[in-house]
Amino acid sequence: MAEPVIRVVGLGKSYATAAGLFPALKGVDLEVRPGEYIAIMGPSGSGKSTFMNLLGCLDTPSIGDYYLAGENVAHMAKDALAILRNRTLGFVFQGFNLLPRMSLQDNVALPLVYAGADKESRRAAARELLDKVGLGKYAESLPNRISGGQQQRVAIARALVNKPRLILADEPTGNLDSHTSEEIMRLFGELNAEGITIVLVTHEPDIAAHAKRQVKFLDGQIVSDHLTGQAA
Amino acid sequence: MLKAMLSEAWLAMGANRLRTALTMLGMVIGVGAVVIMMAIGQGAQYAVQQTISTMGSNLFIVLSGSFTTAGVRSGSAGAPTLNVADGAAIAELDGVSNVAPTHQGTRQLVYGSQNWSSQVIGTTPEYLDARAWNIVNGAGFGDSDVRSATRVALIGKTVAQNLFGDDDPVGKTMRIQQNPFMVIGVLGSKGQNLDGRDQDDTVIIPLSTAQRKVFGTPFLGSVRMIMVQADSAENMPRVMESVTSLLRQRHRLREGMPDDFFMRNLSAAAESEAETTRTMSILLGAIASISLLVGGIGIMNIMLVSVTERTREIGIRMAIGARQKDILTQFLLEAVMISFAGCLLGLLLGLAIALGINAFTGMVVVISGSAALVAFAVAATVGIFFGWYPARKAAQLDPIEALRYQ
Numbered sequence: 001m002a003e004p005v006i007r008v009v010g011l012g013k014s015y016a017t018a019a020g021l022f023p024a025l026k027g028v029d030l031e032v033r034p035g036e037y038i039a040i041m042g043p044s045g046s047g048k049s050t051f052m053n054l055l056g057c058l059d060t061p062s063i064g065d066y067y068l069a070g071e072n073v074a075h076m077a078k079d080a081l082a083i084l085r086n087r088t089l090g091f092v093f094q095g096f097n098l099l100p101r102m103s104l105q106d107n108v109a110l111p112l113v114y115a116g117a118d119k120e121s122r123r124a125a126a127r128e129l130l131d132k133v134g135l136g137k138y139a140e141s142l143p144n145r146i147s148g149g150q151q152q153r154v155a156i157a158r159a160l161v162n163k164p165r166l167i168l169a170d171e172p173t174g175n176l177d178s179h180t181s182e183e184i185m186r187l188f189g190e191l192n193a194e195g196i197t198i199v200l201v202t203h204e205p206d207i208a209a210h211a212k213r214q215v216k217f218l219d220g221q222i223v224s225d226h227l228t229g230q231a232a
Numbered sequence: 233m234l235k236a237m238l239s240e241a242w243l244a245m246g247a248n249r250l251r252t253a254l255t256m257l258g259m260v261i262g263v264g265a266v267v268i269m270m271a272i273g274q275g276a277q278y279a280v281q282q283t284i285s286t287m288g289s290n291l292f293i294v295l296s297g298s299f300t301t302a303g304v305r306s307g308s309a310g311a312p313t314l315n316v317a318d319g320a321a322i323a324e325l326d327g328v329s330n331v332a333p334t335h336q337g338t339r340q341l342v343y344g345s346q347n348w349s350s351q352v353i354g355t356t357p358e359y360l361d362a363r364a365w366n367i368v369n370g371a372g373f374g375d376s377d378v379r380s381a382t383r384v385a386l387i388g389k390t391v392a393q394n395l396f397g398d399d400d401p402v403g404k405t406m407r408i409q410q411n412p413f414m415v416i417g418v419l420g421s422k423g424q425n426l427d428g429r430d431q432d433d434t435v436i437i438p439l440s441t442a443q444r445k446v447f448g449t450p451f452l453g454s455v456r457m458i459m460v461q462a463d464s465a466e467n468m469p470r471v472m473e474s475v476t477s478l479l480r481q482r483h484r485l486r487e488g489m490p491d492d493f494f495m496r497n498l499s500a501a502a503e504s505e506a507e508t509t510r511t512m513s514i515l516l517g518a519i520a521s522i523s524l525l526v527g528g529i530g531i532m533n534i535m536l537v538s539v540t541e542r543t544r545e546i547g548i549r550m551a552i553g554a555r556q557k558d559i560l561t562q563f564l565l566e567a568v569m570i571s572f573a574g575c576l577l578g579l580l581l582g583l584a585i586a587l588g589i590n591a592f593t594g595m596v597v598v599i600s601g602s603a604a605l606v607a608f609a610v611a612a613t614v615g616i617f618f619g620w621y622p623a624r625k626a627a628q629l630d631p632i633e634a635l636r637y638q
Contacts, residue, residue: 053632056551058550058551058631058632058635059632078555078556079555079556079557082550082553082554082555082556082558083553083555085550085551085552085553086552086553086554087553091551091552093551093635097544097547097548097551097635099545099548099549101243101244101247102243110549110552111552111553113236113237114549114552114553114554114555114558115553119235119236122236158552162553
């Protein structure tokens with residue numbers, strides 16, 4: 001079996017509050033193998049967002065270890081984490097999070113700027129991915145010229161531009177109507193079929209149903225972990 | 233990468249044009265003020281330096297003493313206490329480079345149908361050396377002219393214009409007090425002295441001729457004034473002291489008797505004038521730099537607002553892999569670009585106004601490359617200094633908090 005993309009061992013995170021330490025995540029174990037498509041579910045306050053921030057290397061755990069592509073990143077410095085986010089991970093957010101002043105092409109190419117790629121290869125890669133998500137003809141437009149569903153497609157193109165090992169999507173359809181949500185989920189399905197590993201956070205069961213595996217969180221712990229009907 | 237960041241900084245500046253322009257205006261005014269003030273200050277210094285250099289350097293004069301007749305005191309140079317031999321003795325002293333006994337007064341000059349009143353100086357050839365005065369047309373007179381009291385004259389530019397008009401004065405004969413004098417040379421222009429007197433309105437003739445034909449003397453060989461030039465500014469006090477003791481000895485003045493001559497340090501007065509303008513120019517620069525400082529604070533203010541406004545953008549950039557260094561560079565670059573652009577505009581504005589002042593008021597302005605360089609260096613420093621804190625604040629944002637910011 002292939003080496004897991006993610007291996008989490010006894011991962012915990014506590015926050016200091018006025019009432020003392022609050023444990024948001026209480027010793028979670030999880031493995032994600034290449035090509036998996038996982039939906040992380042749970043009500044708000046269940047710890048799934050905290051878990052997602054840790055998986056995304058935006059935060060460091062209080063205890064436990066996190067192996068990303070075989071490397072323990074639990075106690076890395078901020079800049080090393082930034083490089084990991086840049087090279088290994090792709091983010092898709094609920095609010096799309098495109099930079100409003102930049103053309104779609106520049107938005108998609110932005111991770112490559114921080115990776116130090118030259119202008120020509122940035123342009124070529126951004127074009128290729130915009131074509132892939134069907135928005136090549138809007139490459140020079142600004143984000144506010146296109147619809148929310150289209151913006152999310154651009155955000156997915158941006159997440160893919162550095163050829164990451166893993167796509168992390170945080171409520172990617174939360175701001176979209178059901179029809180557009182279906183389109184986005186279809187795109188995720190296609191990407192997964194190409195072999196891209198996807199971890200998706202959602203609280204909507206019908207969105208989660210697109211994934212091959214569902215992991216449910218409650219009170220900072222995993223309460224269920226099972227394959228869905230999508231798993232072939 | 234830097235190129236991409238520069239173009240991003242450019243975009244960010246363009247996103248809020250009015251705000252960027254107003255921020256820049258602070259720098260424009262600051263740098264413009266510094267450039268104008270430095271131009272005026274250095275101009276004033278230059279003008280004074282120029283005047284001082286026409287006077288000659290390290291000069292002092294010895295004037296013959298006063299006398300008292302029936303309670304009426306004559307004022308300096310009233311009594312004939314100095315003579316040509318005193319001058320010759322002073323010339324023997326260490327540290328003295330030139331000695332020129334002079335006798336001067338105002339006389340009417342006549343040439344053809346023209347006449348003109350001018351200052352006539354009777355002196356020796358050393359006078360021209362001491363005052364660093366050159367001859368632009370013709371030649372000077374020598375020691376033999378002084379010995380034989382020839383009637384030759386050197387005239388200043390103003391005299392040449394008023395008396396001879398467009399004619400070449402050299403070789404022409406003019407009259408001073410009925411006596412014919414041949415003009416043998418025209419002096420180079422020196423302009424005004426510190427008192428505002430026209431130094432070119434002058435006729436220089438041999439000392440002996442002046443004494444015998446023009447002014448007359450109470451005693452043969454007596455002079456009213458001796459101009460002495462020391463070989464360096466450091467030697468001035470020592471030379472003045474040794475001249476004092478030499479003259480007291482020569483005039484047989486006993487201990488306790490007052491000097492029968494006066495001494496004036498010409499260079500000291502000029503130096504203090506130069507010092508005054510230097511102080512003024514520093515003061516002007518200091519006042520102008522305050523506006524530069526205010527401009528810098530304006531940049532910091534706007535950058536802080538910008539960081540807060542763009543918190544979410546910073547979060548997004550961090551999520552997709554921007555390191556702290558990248559965010560820091562981005563905001564610093566914006567601050568420096570605003571400050572550089574402001575500096576460039578300020579420089580141009582300052583130059584234009586300085587040249588305008590020169591054109592409309594005739595005030596001397598000096599625009600030096602070093603002043604422009606200093607302004608640029610200061611602007612870059614201001615940009616980095618005042619851009620640093622907001623940029624660091626941006627770089628140290630927590631990515632999760634920043635992404636959540638609405």
